[in-house]
Amino acid sequence: MVQFLVDLLLRAGDIALVAVALSAGYSLVKFPNIAIVQYATIGPFLAYLIARSGIPFALAVAAACLFVGVLAVALNLLVFERLLKSGSAIAMIGSLAVGMLFTATLLVTAGPDTRHFDFAITALFDVFGSNVTLTQMISLAMSLTAFILLALLLFCTDIGRCMRATAANPNLARATGIDARLVVRVIIFLSGMLAALGGTGIAIKSELNILLGPDLMLPVFAAAILGGLGNPIGAIFGALVISFAETLAAAINFGPLVGQSFLFIPVNYIAAASFLILVVALLFRPYGLFVNEVKRV
Amino acid sequence: MRAALLLATSLLTAVPAAAQTTIGAIIPLSGASATQGEDQRRGIEIAVEEVNAAGGVLGKPLKVIVEDSGGRPPSALDAAKKLVAVDKVPAVIGEYSSGITLPMAQYLMQEGKIHINAGSSSNKVRQIGPTSFSVIGLEAVSSRFSAVDALAMGWKKVVVIGPNNAYGHGMSEGFKEEFEKIGGSVASTLLYTEGQTSYRRELQQAAQFKPDAFIYSAYGKDAALINRESFELSVNRTPWYAIYFTMCTADSKPEFVTGQYGMDLNFIGANGKGYEEAYRKKYGMGFKTSFSGYGYDAVKVFAAAANKAGSAEPEAVKAALMEVGKSYEGATGTIAFDADRQRMLQPYLKLRRGAEGMEQR
Numbered sequence: 001m002v003q004f005l006v007d008l009l010l011r012a013g014d015i016a017l018v019a020v021a022l023s024a025g026y027s028l029v030k031f032p033n034i035a036i037v038q039y040a041t042i043g044p045f046l047a048y049l050i051a052r053s054g055i056p057f058a059l060a061v062a063a064a065c066l067f068v069g070v071l072a073v074a075l076n077l078l079v080f081e082r083l084l085k086s087g088s089a090i091a092m093i094g095s096l097a098v099g100m101l102f103t104a105t106l107l108v109t110a111g112p113d114t115r116h117f118d119f120a121i122t123a124l125f126d127v128f129g130s131n132v133t134l135t136q137m138i139s140l141a142m143s144l145t146a147f148i149l150l151a152l153l154l155f156c157t158d159i160g161r162c163m164r165a166t167a168a169n170p171n172l173a174r175a176t177g178i179d180a181r182l183v184v185r186v187i188i189f190l191s192g193m194l195a196a197l198g199g200t201g202i203a204i205k206s207e208l209n210i211l212l213g214p215d216l217m218l219p220v221f222a223a224a225i226l227g228g229l230g231n232p233i234g235a236i237f238g239a240l241v242i243s244f245a246e247t248l249a250a251a252i253n254f255g256p257l258v259g260q261s262f263l264f265i266p267v268n269y270i271a272a273a274s275f276l277i278l279v280v281a282l283l284f285r286p287y288g289l290f291v292n293e294v295k296r297v
Numbered sequence: 298m299r300a301a302l303l304l305a306t307s308l309l310t311a312v313p314a315a316a317q318t319t320i321g322a323i324i325p326l327s328g329a330s331a332t333q334g335e336d337q338r339r340g341i342e343i344a345v346e347e348v349n350a351a352g353g354v355l356g357k358p359l360k361v362i363v364e365d366s367g368g369r370p371p372s373a374l375d376a377a378k379k380l381v382a383v384d385k386v387p388a389v390i391g392e393y394s395s396g397i398t399l400p401m402a403q404y405l406m407q408e409g410k411i412h413i414n415a416g417s418s419s420n421k422v423r424q425i426g427p428t429s430f431s432v433i434g435l436e437a438v439s440s441r442f443s444a445v446d447a448l449a450m451g452w453k454k455v456v457v458i459g460p461n462n463a464y465g466h467g468m469s470e471g472f473k474e475e476f477e478k479i480g481g482s483v484a485s486t487l488l489y490t491e492g493q494t495s496y497r498r499e500l501q502q503a504a505q506f507k508p509d510a511f512i513y514s515a516y517g518k519d520a521a522l523i524n525r526e527s528f529e530l531s532v533n534r535t536p537w538y539a540i541y542f543t544m545c546t547a548d549s550k551p552e553f554v555t556g557q558y559g560m561d562l563n564f565i566g567a568n569g570k571g572y573e574e575a576y577r578k579k580y581g582m583g584f585k586t587s588f589s590g591y592g593y594d595a596v597k598v599f600a601a602a603a604n605k606a607g608s609a610e611p612e613a614v615k616a617a618l619m620e621v622g623k624s625y626e627g628a629t630g631t632i633a634f635d636a637d638r639q640r641m642l643q644p645y646l647k648l649r650r651g652a653e654g655m656e657q658r
Contacts, residue, residue: 007497111327112367114492114518121552124529133529206495207522215494250498253505262506267498268461268490 003130007247008240010136010205013143016239017198018216019223020150020232025191027167027230028184029076031088035095036195037220038102041213043068043196044203045110048117057117061200065193072192073185099214106210114209139201146197147236150190154232163187167230218271219246222278228288237289245273318354318609320599321362321380323391323401324416324592328368329491329516330393332547333588337393337416338363340592343575348600355609359600366392366401368516373401381408387609388413390595393588394516395419396463402429411611411618415595416588418541419467423637428615430622432594432632433562434643440471442645443512443540443560448481450558452509452536455481458499458523459514461488468514468540484508489523491516496523497530504532514540517586521548528553542648542655543586554650558658563644564590566630573628594627601625 022036046064051057079098083091122134154160166173166183174180199212223242227234249270255263281288322341325334341361348359362384364376373392380386381404388411392398398417405412406426414422414431418439422431447455457472459465465488473483484506489499500523503511511532515523520539524546527533533553539545542559564587565573572593576584584590598621603609606617622634635641647658 003501007501112369112492113327113331114329114494114522116521121550124531131529131531202494206526209492209494211492212494250502262485264502264505267502270498 002128004247004251006127006130006132007251008243009140011243011247012236012239013140014198014202015216015219015223015242016236017143017146017201018195018220019227019235019239020147021191021194021198022220022224023227023229023235024150024187024194024232025072026224027232028163028170028187029080029084030230031080031084031091031095032221032224032229033080033095033191034092034217035075035099035102036191037213037217038099039068039072039192039195039213040199040202040216041106041210042071042102042199044200044208044212045106046196047200048115048203048208051117061197064200065196068196069189069192072195073189076184076188103210103214110210112210114207116207117204119204133205135205139205142197142201146194150194150232153190159183159186218278219243219274222274222281225278226281226285226288228290231288231290234288234290242274242277245277246270249273317358317360318603319360319362319384319386320596320609321364321377321384321386321389321391322592322595323364323366323373323376323380323389325368325393325397326363326365328366329518330368330544332517333393333416333544333586334366334368336584336586336589337592339576339580340415340589340594341390341596343572343579344593344596344600347575348596354600354603355607359596361390361596362386366397368394368397370397370400373397374404377401377404381405381410387411387611387614388599390415390592390599393417394462394464395422395467398422399425399463402426405429409611411599411614413595413599415591417464419463420471421463421467423639427638428611429638430598430618430634431639432598432627432629433591434640436467436471438643439540439560439645440468440475443538444472444475444479444481446560446647447476447510447512447538448479450510450536450538452538453481454484454506454508455510455512455538456484456503456506456508457486457512458503459486459488460491460516460519462491465514472512472540489515489519491519493519493522496526499523500527500530500532504530504535508535510536510538512538512540513545515545517544517548520545521550521553524549524553541587542650543584544588546650547586551650551652555652557650559648559650560645561648562587562591562629563646564588564629566626566628566644568626569628569630571628590627590629594629594632597627598622598625598632 018040025033043064047061050063051060080091083094124131162178162183166180219242223238224235227238249265255261324337325331345359345361353359366373380389389405390413392401393416395417402412402425412429418436420436457469459469469486487499487503537557539559542561546554602614602617602621606613625632630644633641649656649658
């Protein structure tokens with residue numbers, strides 16, 4: 001049971017930051033940006049590269065996140081905003097193309113090899129009989145800190161209020177004197193940083209390769225849609241639901257149901273759990289569990 | 298990238314074809330098996346130096362064009378096409394994983410070229426075709442060896458873990474058949490998708506069977522992650538037994554694999570001391586994996602056959618290979634081909650990973 005909770009939290013931590021990044025970006029720039037999962041690949045690769053030159057790990061991660069944030073803003077200005085004028089479907093396809101460009105670039109520069117952040121091996125922590133490693137704790141702590149900071153920013157600061165106002169009704173927000181362009185840039189910057197941080201969190205506790213981001217696409221989109229695209233806090237909840245489904249599907253022994261002692265769903269098919277939830281969510285709650293899209297006439 | 302560089306250097310150093318005898322090698326210099334591929338390359342390099350020091354092949358220097366397969370079948374096929382069409386080589390050594398060797402070698406058969414397998418052990422390699430040779434023993438022999446060894450360790454119920462590809466299927470089915478024949482039971486066979494960033498779920502499922510031991514075989518970098526996560530989940534408190542031990546531990550941190558049992562190819566035969574010294578001298582270390590000797594032997598066997606035939610043409614070399622391969626003393630032991638041109642005798646080692654390194658049991 002404790003092991004189940006540990007696995008659930010670790011998996012939710014994997015998905016949640018990137019899902020929040022996707023959702024936050026969508027709240028102002030109304031198209032689902034597929035390239036966001038690539039930000040989650042580039043972040044840890046940069047951090048790895050910077051850390052290798054002898055810079056302390058925390059600084060390397062910070063620098064990598066900042067860089068990806070700036071990259072996200074630049075791409076938004078140069079590519080996505082222009083595409084968005086032709087419609088959100090065009091912008092989404094454009095972001096898919098940008099994502100493929102990133103994969104190809106990484107394949108040529110970094111290669112297909114798997115890499116690993118080489119931390120010293122530390123003793124395992126025993127959490128009620130289940131093992132947790134130091135890197136897993138760091139990764140979870142990074143996610144939690146990021147969520148708290150984001151919530152504080154959204155709900156306790158001026159710029160946060162401006163963001164929420166612009167997300168709810170851009171025209172009205174502009175009429176009240178909010179600089180919508182600045183607000184958009186800030187939130188795109190934040191979403192780039194969050195995605196990069198999310199990818200780094202995954203990479204430090206497991207491995208880093210160019211498929212890290214693309215592998216996240218399905219669960220991240222499922223989590224963001226479940227939480228209501230454009231609702232960053234909802235995305236955290238969505239991530240928990242997806243992780244719960246995946247972890248349950250992996251852990252349940254279906255053997256007794258069919259008269260065998262053991263029968264598990266092969267791990268390769270577990271991704272189907274998030275796909276199933278995504279389909280059901282799109283069928284019955286296309287705007288997410290917490291309807292957030294305020295439709296004003 | 299690396300393939301492009303290699304290509305560039307081979308273009309720069311290109312000399313008229315008649316001035317040298319050229320063959321090809323396609324091995325994984327990047328990807329999950331890069332460590333083994335690099336070791337194969339080292340073996341090839343030393344063999345070429347020795348062959349040329351002894352007068353080359355057919356009185357001309359021997360040259361081996363090494364191509365990177367990246368551990369991917371399409372890249373290996375592209376490389377094979379390039380070697381055949383552009384470099385016009387009569388023979389190609391390679392690859393490493395059975396899943397890549399099979400399609401690559403089938404193409405070489407269509408083109409009527411010689412194929413020398415120096416790393417794959419799937420039984421399907423036997424059926425590749427009339428000009429395909431193996432200087433490494435195939436699974437039929439190794440499965441029986443590891444099954445008997447595992448049962449002798451006192452393990453009755455095991456879980457088998459391997460990659461979901463031609464090699465993993467052959468390995469797990471072969472082991473299960475042999476193990477159950479002698480009274481053991483395989484509680485479950487778990488075939489994982491290669492190149493994942495985590496194998497926690499696979500390991501957690503495997504642990505639920507509560508086996509006496511885990512029997513596993515995995516490519517270097519996948520194995521490194523599996524070993525680390527099995528440590529993190531304490532799944533390594535149950536004994537682990539590795540089939541092709543050095544392949545499974547080449548990239549793993551020693552802390553995670555100390556105490557594991559396993560078997561491996563006997564990578565140094567009675568005749569291999571000179572080769573072992575040459576390797577140590579050139580690279581300043583002992584063998585990284587058990588596969589370098591097979592790369593070395595592949596080149597040496599080809600050179601011996603071509604010299605015997607007085608020609609590098611595939612048909613002539615094939616006949617000479619059968620002749621040379623009646624009993625050839627290679628670095629990895631006696632290489633003798635059966636009627637299907639596969640290595641008949643393949644000695645294996647029983648090993649344990651101690652605190653200091655590999656120990657023979």
